[in-house]
Amino acid sequence: KQEVTQIPAALSVPEGENLVLNCSFTDSAIYNLQWFRQDPGKGLTSLLLIQSSQREQTSGRLNASLDKSSGRSTLYIAASQPGDSATYLCAVGSGNNRKLIWGLGTSLAVNP
Amino acid sequence: EAGVAQSPRYKIIEKRQSVAFWCNPISGHATLYWYQQILGQGPKLLIQFQNNGVVDDSQLPKDRFSAERLKGVDSTLKIQPAKLEDSAVYLCASSLAGALGETQYFGPGTRLLVL
Numbered sequence: 001k002q003e004v005t006q007i008p009a010a011l012s013v014p015e016g017e018n019l020v021l022n023c024s025f026t027d028s029a030i031y032n033l034q035w036f037r038q039d040p041g042k043g044l045t046s047l048l049l050i051q052s053s054q055r056e057q058t059s060g061r062l063n064a065s066l067d068k069s070s071g072r073s074t075l076y077i078a079a080s081q082p083g084d085s086a087t088y089l090c091a092v093g094s095g096n097n098r099k100l101i102w103g104l105g106t107s108l109a110v111n112p
Numbered sequence: 113e114a115g116v117a118q119s120p121r122y123k124i125i126e127k128r129q130s131v132a133f134w135c136n137p138i139s140g141h142a143t144l145y146w147y148q149q150i151l152g153q154g155p156k157l158l159i160q161f162q163n164n165g166v167v168d169d170s171q172l173p174k175d176r177f178s179a180e181r182l183k184g185v186d187s188t189l190k191i192q193p194a195k196l197e198d199s200a201v202y203l204c205a206s207s208l209a210g211a212l213g214e215t216q217y218f219g220p221g222t223r224l225l226v227l
Binding site for chain 1: 215
């Protein structure tokens, strides 16, 4: 059974820091991995989608890596800003039924 | 391009009452998903439609939850009767074809509080 874990559960950093959020999964047989952002009271926004054949994806200040063999993904945020404050969720596409298996998220606070 | 629309945004009801949520997916998206997200947890898939057919409803509590997508476009999710533990955010998402590796686009969600 696929399980997704995100560490840390919460993170508070001063503005301008580079930071790394971690996601691990127990079954390496995935077809993709996605990072989402969720703002309070709002839905989910897809940030980056990494297919199983890819090693990383980049969008602006965000870079996500995928290491299937070790069951890990990292989301790197460069030069963090207060507007980056949100919950970041990792979801793994796994299984024949194509379900997304979700982590519990990392709550990020970037302080001015 | 308009995103996924959901209504209402907030709903407060008493236990044993009924409630319905509405979702309009992105135009042209064949696949529609309803998720339940309890505070502090990741989203849980309740039901997945491909056009107007059900692909997966294995985690839908069918004794009280129902969903339909009659014309393969918008969808309604109903809870009847509601329980306290149904308090959550109900998220609707859509994707183009439901294919492997495809991005899902989420609506803003409906926040339900059952008293």
